[in-house]
Amino acid sequence: MTKPNKQPRSPKPTPAELERLQMLRRSIAEELPDLVARDQLRKEARDERSISGALRDAIHRSDVPLAVIATQAGLTPIQLDEFLTGERTLRSDILDRLAALIGYEIPPARAGA
Amino acid sequence: MPSFSRNDVVLVAYPFSDRIDVKLRPAVIVSGSVRWGRSTQTKSTSRFDRGSLCDRQRRIEIRNFRQFRDRHPRKDRVVVEQHPQESVRHIAEHGVSQSDFEAVVMHSKNRGLSRRSMLPVAWGYTSEGRYILAVYEHVDDVVVRPVTAYEVREPR
Numbered sequence: 001m002t003k004p005n006k007q008p009r010s011p012k013p014t015p016a017e018l019e020r021l022q023m024l025r026r027s028i029a030e031e032l033p034d035l036v037a038r039d040q041l042r043k044e045a046r047d048e049r050s051i052s053g054a055l056r057d058a059i060h061r062s063d064v065p066l067a068v069i070a071t072q073a074g075l076t077p078i079q080l081d082e083f084l085t086g087e088r089t090l091r092s093d094i095l096d097r098l099a100a101l102i103g104y105e106i107p108p109a110r111a112g113a
Numbered sequence: 114m115p116s117f118s119r120n121d122v123v124l125v126a127y128p129f130s131d132r133i134d135v136k137l138r139p140a141v142i143v144s145g146s147v148r149w150g151r152s153t154q155t156k157s158t159s160r161f162d163r164g165s166l167c168d169r170q171r172r173i174e175i176r177n178f179r180q181f182r183d184r185h186p187r188k189d190r191v192v193v194e195q196h197p198q199e200s201v202r203h204i205a206e207h208g209v210s211q212s213d214f215e216a217v218v219m220h221s222k223n224r225g226l227s228r229r230s231m232l233p234v235a236w237g238y239t240s241e242g243r244y245i246l247a248v249y250e251h252v253d254d255v256v257v258r259p260v261t262a263y264e265v266r267e268p269r
Binding site (some may be wrong): 012077 | 230
């Protein structure tokens with residue numbers, strides 16, 4: 001009697017894939033203090049009471065991956081990350097594009113207001 | 114943009130089992146603060162959070178979710194992760210379970226980028242209130258693979 005073949009829960013990673021993952025993990029472990037420090041910057045930039053702060057908040061709430069947002073707004077992922085931490089300001093046309101991408105609308109100003 | 118807190122009763126667009134249509138069902142918020150427009154963390158919508166699903170079931174879930182999402186692009190957007198055992202073992206060494214990892218990625222507080230590895234990073238809370246940094250890579254537009262995770266200091 002043969003035993004039924006059990007399907008593995010997940011594909012076994014190749015040695016090259018394991019090596020790549022271990023390299024990424026080492027690099028992230030070295031970067032960890034910077035990541036924690038930038039999270040503090042990210043929170044402060046997000047809580048800013050400004051249009052940029054509101055836009056950062058909307059980006060964090062969005063389900064669209066940051067890489068997709070960056071590409072569609074004409075930015076590199078690092079430029080978008082620097083905007084999210086408040087290390088970089090963006091031109092107004094890029095801010096408009098970002099707002100449109102994530103469906104964030106600014107109500108039109110009332111006439112005579 | 115309304116937000117909800119524990120014990121609030123909300124109406125959730127819950128899919129039929131064939132994922133062809135949805136019905137509005139009442140649900141109770143059981144934990145955390147929940148924002149409208151993302152998947153709500155309720156008892157009735159937690160089927161993607163189950164850590165015990167086998168790989169085949171998981172693939173079926175992902176396929177069904179994709180079909181549902183294509184029919185209802187604005188409703189119930191959920192990130193579903195694939196968890197190779199090696200990655201699950203690795204994050205467990207850092208005290209982070211598979212469901213913790215999923216909770217942080219799906220309900221992240223902040224999102225960013227690891228500038229050395231260029232991989233996406235999510236910061237958020239587990240159901241026990243621990244603040245976690247989760248690094249992952251996108252397999253495709255729905256599936257992500259965990260790379261590593263750490264419990265870190267919460268920003269003040």
